[in-house]
Amino acid sequence: MNRIIKIAFFLVFICTEFATYSQGCSTCRAQIITSNKDDLSVGNGINIGILFLMVVPYIILFFLFRKKIISVYNQLFRSK
Template sequence: MKTKILFIIISCFFFLNSNAQCAMCRAVLENEEGQSAAKGINDGILYLMSIPYILVFGLGFFVYWKYFKVKKS
């Protein structure tokens, strides 16, 4: 159980460093000098991508918590 939790935590850190751009965004943003807009687009895409995962994890944790709390009583 501890190794599963550790694996999930470590895998969360790996997706933070990924480059999340579609092909069209990448082609347009590579031509810009300074690459500041490209970094901003990457951060925005990662932010939008992470919200559904956080919500699903929260809902799953809530259901798990309620299920085992009722079972022990």
């Protein structure tokens, strides 16, 4: 019974559509508002920030699982 409740909750959570509005962080909003129309560095700065946010979880995972990753790498290339 407990498992059925968990599955039902998960399905309701996944299937429910939430109305989310793009709020934007204050730094991005301030940077876009204060930029000139001819200033192309705004998009570049925002893209660097997005890439930074995308890379950080992978770096954290590497440090958490580095011993396992190194052992798998050694098994693959040392055996040949």
